[in-house]
Amino acid sequence: MTASQIASSSIIDDIARLTREAARQLAVLSTDAKNQAIVAIAIALEAATPEILAANAADCKAAAAAGIPKPLYARLKLDETKLQGAIAGVRDVGRLSDPVGAVQIHRELDTGLILKRITCPLGVLGVIFEARPDAVMQISTLAIKSGNGVILKGGQEAVRSCEALVKAIRQGLTQTGINPDVVQLLTTREETLELLKLDQYVDLIIPRGSNSFVRFVQNNTRIPVLGHAEGICHVYVDEAADIEKAVAITVDAKTHYPAACNALETLLVHNAIASEFLPKVAKSLQEKNVELRGDEKTCQILDIAAATEADWVTEYSDLILSIKVVHSLEDAINHINTYGSKHTDAIVTESSEAAATFLAQVDAAGVFHNCSTRFSDGFRYGFGAEVGISTQKMPPRGPVGLEGLVTYKYQIVGDGHIAASYSGADAKPFIHRDL
Amino acid sequence: MTASQIASSSIIDDIARLTREAARQLAVLSTDAKNQAIVAIAIALEAATPEILAANAADCKAAAAAGIPKPLYARLKLDETKLQGAIAGVRDVGRLSDPVGAVQIHRELDTGLILKRITCPLGVLGVIFEARPDAVMQISTLAIKSGNGVILKGGQEAVRSCEALVKAIRQGLTQTGINPDVVQLLTTREETLELLKLDQYVDLIIPRGSNSFVRFVQNNTRIPVLGHAEGICHVYVDEAADIEKAVAITVDAKTHYPAACNALETLLVHNAIASEFLPKVAKSLQEKNVELRGDEKTCQILDIAAATEADWVTEYSDLILSIKVVHSLEDAINHINTYGSKHTDAIVTESSEAAATFLAQVDAAGVFHNCSTRFSDGFRYGFGAEVGISTQKMPPRGPVGLEGLVTYKYQIVGDGHIAASYSGADAKPFIHRDL
Structure with a gap:
């Protein structure tokens, strides 16, 4: 020093x-x-x-x-x-x-x-x-x-x-x-x-x-940190998606505020719907000046640049979107759980079964069905204020309001009570009655 | 490697x-x-x-x-x-x-x-x-x-x-x-x-x-840790304490299970009650083979070994107790907030005002009034199981039951909702109604 x-x-x-x-x-x-x-x-x-x-x-x-x-x-x-x-x-x-x-x-x-x-x-x-x-x-x-x-x-x-x-x-x-x-x-x-x-x-x-x-x-600290390093959010367009909703949600999630941490970075599309959906969404995105990068299958449908492995782990925070065609809901969930940052991921589908599986199995602070990832926000959740968004597993997780700035303590008030009364041969039982 | x-x-x-x-x-x-x-x-x-x-x-x-x-x-x-x-x-x-x-x-x-x-x-x-x-x-x-x-x-x-x-x-x-x-x-x-x-x-x-x-x-890990390194618990015997309760609580907290993390390590006694209380509690403790170490004032009342600065930060986990005479409730709170480990601390007093100040100002997972520190325990709290006791400030704090092994996620289900509808000139308002 x-x-x-x-x-x-x-x-x-x-x-x-x-x-x-x-x-x-x-x-x-x-x-x-x-x-x-x-x-x-x-x-x-x-x-x-x-x-x-x-x-x-x-x-x-x-x-x-x-x-x-x-x-x-x-x-x-x-x-x-x-x-x-x-x-x-x-x-x-x-x-x-x-x-x-x-x-x-x-x-x-x-x-x-x-x-x-x-x-x-x-x-x-x-x-x-x-x-x-x-x-x-x-x-x-x-x-x-x-x-x-x-x-x-x-x-x-x-x-x-x-x-x-x-x-x-x-x-x-x-x-x-x-x-x-x-x-x-x-x-x-x-x-x-x-x-x-x-x-x-x-x-x-x-x-x-x-x-x-x-x-x-x-x-660089032993103090607990409230915050997130990355927001790599996904939208998965299922084979049972309503295409109109899927286009609107994708465009909103990517272009409404590209610098936000809840903006879309990677679009996953089910193989069965890709040839119908991709040209439509690409047209809407390109009208908003979004640069597209696709995996091999996507590039067979759209005339866009090829995505590399690095694209799946990049938060562009800009008008750039990577696109991947997947062969099943499971594929989509695996991709998200492998490359995502546990921030917010959405599925677009009319199948309630597929939605339930996605919401249960995707490991993220926010798991959404048929709406934009941009809703992941303390004010939109009705918290009145947002202190930060956490992508850690332990609570507080996701958008954190004022409750993230407090902890709790246990208070017991007795009248001379000692622990020995509740153990051994003549042990008193506890009541454990919520008041 | x-x-x-x-x-x-x-x-x-x-x-x-x-x-x-x-x-x-x-x-x-x-x-x-x-x-x-x-x-x-x-x-x-x-x-x-x-x-x-x-x-x-x-x-x-x-x-x-x-x-x-x-x-x-x-x-x-x-x-x-x-x-x-x-x-x-x-x-x-x-x-x-x-x-x-x-x-x-x-x-x-x-x-x-x-x-x-x-x-x-x-x-x-x-x-x-x-x-x-x-x-x-x-x-x-x-x-x-x-x-x-x-x-x-x-x-x-x-x-x-x-x-x-x-x-x-x-x-x-x-x-x-x-x-x-x-x-x-x-x-x-x-x-x-x-x-x-x-x-x-x-x-x-x-x-x-x-x-x-x-x-x-x-x-040595970046993974969150549930646990506590130390349990340095205090009992503070206030000037308005009931002496009989104070003796019973002190003896229980120290001797019921000395190796437990919720056992008493340092006894704080208000000056106004010290000459009456200390001889009584010392007799009861010494009958249970507890070795006593006191600060200067305590040693003027009891014939025991002198405590050093190291005693205030030691978890004996054994039949040893350090004793200090304090001049006010504030002194006691300051001692605990300086030397304690934020585990469990108790006040013995008949003054509800002193108790309220102690429970509010002592910074610990457990703050108790007129009962033994030994109650700080997941089973005694009625949690059914105890996974561990945490002395961190952030939740989960104190005894942790099964709820400490889960986190939460936010799910939103919509029907094509996009964020753009809720911003700009024609922004829709949110309802934010709890269901």
């Missing part, structure tokens, strides 16, 4: 410890107190609008001078309308139901010995995101609503914007009973690496960024 | 792949089919009793010759009564409710567009346990009940017993529709290391063994 690395490491350690201490107080606040704090944040952001816009203008000027790509510039740019929209989003989080304090189990173990399983905050979240300043407002508010402290690290190009936003948020918190230390901002890449090591203070890392960045985070 | 390591690695890879494939078929079986398989296993184990007892006798003879400690020998030894008890336990698992197929969310997103969140098996479990052959029967049955394949690795001393048991279990499965490859046995330490690397095939590792072994597993 260099001297500056040691300094950075000990500073982050201090920041994380402060966040944890502040979060412990936040964790026990009432829903009302948290909602009032969220309103105070919205008011403080409104009051700081000139400073926030000025900071963002400086970020944008520097980014433009450095020549960042247009889509990144669009995400970085925060004008008054976008800021007002984000502040409205802050107030919306106040209206979501509180994920903390839900009683999941309430059980009489024995007379006067009562077990409860109650949701509670995780503690401290570490959220690493790209240069999009609106994320600061959304994430901070979701953290406070769920009773968690949060350590934020935004993309380097947005550093002035993030600083102005976090300053306003913390200013808003000083008007409430909440210690402003629950919201922290890191500004350097070195600090990010330190953050990933702090498993004694940080309970969950949420990386938002490129696939390779998420994979880097997953491989 | 040496040639033999390469060979071992590729064999384990094949075993894990076979297990995953067999588990995919198991995952979609009905509750009845799984329960029939569990009965078939029980019958096969009964039929193989002579072979199993002979194999165990050979293990015991070798272990005795090698001079293994008495408690380990007792766990290794499988006589006819113990085997019959374990087979009865197998049949009991058949009677537990099926954790697979539970509908957790059922929601109309729009007319004809229905979302369900349904529990499903994880896939393949890797379970590494000590030389206790009864674990083979319990774990295999819990895996099948939850629809998972399982790769077992038992302690080296039990290798003959484990082989005989797994042979009988697989023999039982051949009488059913379940591929016997869902239950696999590894027999060497090298294979364990290989198993920890197979994150593409194995979905959850459950290590059962010493703290240092669990920590080793946690530090």
